[in-house]
Amino acid sequence: MAELIRVADGADPRLADYRDLRDVSLRKHLEAEHGLFLAEGEKVVRRALEAGFPARSFLMAERWLEGLADVLDRSDAPCFVVEEKLAEEVTGFHVHRGALASLERRPLPSLDSVLAGARSVLVLEDIVDHTNVGAIFRSGAALGFDAVLLSPRCADPLYRRAVKVGMGAVFSVPWTRTSDWAGALPALSERGFTTVALTLAPDAVPVDRAVAGLDRVALVLGSEGHGLSPRWEQTADRRATIPMREGIDSLNVAAATAIACYETARR
Amino acid sequence: MAELIRVADGADPRLADYRDLRDVSLRKHLEAEHGLFLAEGEKVVRRALEAGFPARSFLMAERWLEGLADVLDRSDAPCFVVEEKLAEEVTGFHVHRGALASLERRPLPSLDSVLAGARSVLVLEDIVDHTNVGAIFRSGAALGFDAVLLSPRCADPLYRRAVKVGMGAVFSVPWTRTSDWAGALPALSERGFTTVALTLAPDAVPVDRAVAGLDRVALVLGSEGHGLSPRWEQTADRRATIPMREGIDSLNVAAATAIACYETARR
Numbered sequence: 001m002a003e004l005i006r007v008a009d010g011a012d013p014r015l016a017d018y019r020d021l022r023d024v025s026l027r028k029h030l031e032a033e034h035g036l037f038l039a040e041g042e043k044v045v046r047r048a049l050e051a052g053f054p055a056r057s058f059l060m061a062e063r064w065l066e067g068l069a070d071v072l073d074r075s076d077a078p079c080f081v082v083e084e085k086l087a088e089e090v091t092g093f094h095v096h097r098g099a100l101a102s103l104e105r106r107p108l109p110s111l112d113s114v115l116a117g118a119r120s121v122l123v124l125e126d127i128v129d130h131t132n133v134g135a136i137f138r139s140g141a142a143l144g145f146d147a148v149l150l151s152p153r154c155a156d157p158l159y160r161r162a163v164k165v166g167m168g169a170v171f172s173v174p175w176t177r178t179s180d181w182a183g184a185l186p187a188l189s190e191r192g193f194t195t196v197a198l199t200l201a202p203d204a205v206p207v208d209r210a211v212a213g214l215d216r217v218a219l220v221l222g223s224e225g226h227g228l229s230p231r232w233e234q235t236a237d238r239r240a241t242i243p244m245r246e247g248i249d250s251l252n253v254a255a256a257t258a259i260a261c262y263e264t265a266r267r
Numbered sequence: 268m269a270e271l272i273r274v275a276d277g278a279d280p281r282l283a284d285y286r287d288l289r290d291v292s293l294r295k296h297l298e299a300e301h302g303l304f305l306a307e308g309e310k311v312v313r314r315a316l317e318a319g320f321p322a323r324s325f326l327m328a329e330r331w332l333e334g335l336a337d338v339l340d341r342s343d344a345p346c347f348v349v350e351e352k353l354a355e356e357v358t359g360f361h362v363h364r365g366a367l368a369s370l371e372r373r374p375l376p377s378l379d380s381v382l383a384g385a386r387s388v389l390v391l392e393d394i395v396d397h398t399n400v401g402a403i404f405r406s407g408a409a410l411g412f413d414a415v416l417l418s419p420r421c422a423d424p425l426y427r428r429a430v431k432v433g434m435g436a437v438f439s440v441p442w443t444r445t446s447d448w449a450g451a452l453p454a455l456s457e458r459g460f461t462t463v464a465l466t467l468a469p470d471a472v473p474v475d476r477a478v479a480g481l482d483r484v485a486l487v488l489g490s491e492g493h494g495l496s497p498r499w500e501q502t503a504d505r506r507a508t509i510p511m512r513e514g515i516d517s518l519n520v521a522a523a524t525a526i527a528c529y530e531t532a533r534r
Binding site (some may be wrong): 245 | 299398402405407408409410411432509510511517518519521522523525526529532534
């Protein structure tokens with residue numbers, strides 16, 4: 001059972017995991033170096049624990065203890081109980097949903113273990129916005145995707161904002177990051193997946209036709225600014241597009257992913 | 268041609284339109300009382316002007332003047348030129364894309380003028396998150412929707428964050444807000460639209476079947492937390508759903524809208 005420890009001093013070193021949560025570059029260093037990530041909100045904290053991530057500690061105001069009593073009962077990590085004002089002082093923002101947990105990252109699984117048994121996979125190249133990464137995981141989970149593969153420079157799915165926007169889908173959908181950017185799509189083709197790249201190229205076929213009748217599919221999405229790299233576009237087995245009104249900016253990548261996942265789920 | 272006015276004092280009352288942009292409740296009051304809204308970034312500022320919104324003023328650092336020279340040439344509003352540090356001090360955040368403009372709101376158009384000639388319409392009930400409102404406008408515009416109708420309590424599409432996420436789609440897609448919450452959907456049915464409510468209700472039909480063969484369609488989306496009100500769900504002509512994996516949280520409303528717009532565009 002988690003030990004409840006009341007803390008009244010914002011400078012207490014035991015709160016280090018929760019420091020300055022709005023400072024993205026600081027947090028990236030801190031979380032990578034200590035192998036931790038943060039979950040925020042009762043539902044997301046519960047899902048992280050249920051998915052088997054070991055808790056380092058919890059931080060919450062008194063009034064959140066009851067809702068998470070069962071989770072705390074099953075954990076040996078300390079729970080720091082603070083005034084809401086102190087939580088705000090430490091984290092740098094108003095903690096709407098009260099509860100925070102610091103959890104241990106796990107080693108990234110191998111590509112083969114992530115793909116084992118998978119039929120529908122998302123592959124993200126250099127999506128740099130944490131909100132988009134979270135939204136993509138959420139849509140993929142809801143529409144029956146089995147795994148996600150990230151390019152070396154794709155944003156971290158365990159960053160707090162991605163976890164929150166994804167409603168914890170990043171805990172339930174197996175994912176890993178490839179270190180072999182150039183060979184990423186061929187590696188999927190070799191394993192029996194048809195890689196289908198979403199693109200605005202004029203010769204791409206509508207996505208419903210691109211995925212029709214396929215067994216194993218890997219949908220390939222490019223970055224927010226420039227879309228897919230030429231390398232990935234060229235090494236994909238097929239190129240697909242979502243028909244849009246002429247003269248309009250493209251869809252946001254999260255919206256395009258939702259539509260492509262929807263069509264792929266119906267193939 | 269816009270007069271360039273260099274301002275070195277953050278307390279200068281001429282910068283009042285740009286004050287404390289992160290303070291949502293303050294901004295809501297200020298913008299409503301003065302009938303203004305803000306556009307951020309070169310592309311969005313240009314689109315606002317091209318859509319015919321009169322500028323009250325511009326605020327930018329020296330280095331953004333060149334990119335917007337043509338826009339400033341065609342405007343009589345003053346352009347306040349400030350150091351980037353001062354822009355940050357006044358607005359409360361780092362202005363990434365540099366240029367800001369304060370523009371005049373226009374009176375909301377009537378329902379009939381918004382619907383004139385429209386074949387595909389989005390209807391939003393109480394979507395309270397500005398990011399979602401912006402994302403929905405962007406997807407609607409990209410997928411060929413002609414108009415948007417908002418419930419009385421739906422978030423403001425002209426709020427800075429909605430404008431930015433929507434990439435200015437809120438300037439190009441005609442929209443208005445109804446004051447008649449209870450009669451909103453019947454008013455559309457009377458005008459020849461089939462109202463199709465997106466819902467998780469178990470008896471709803473898949474969205475592609477719900478819209479197949481329809482001429483004028485109004486897609487009806489509910490709020491982030493609780494979905495549609497019973498009143499709107501019951502007064503809609505049809506109820507539709509997006510098939511999802513069992514046991515999973517629903518799609519985010521912006522993702523669900525993208526999929527529903529996509530299917531409706533193909534009907």
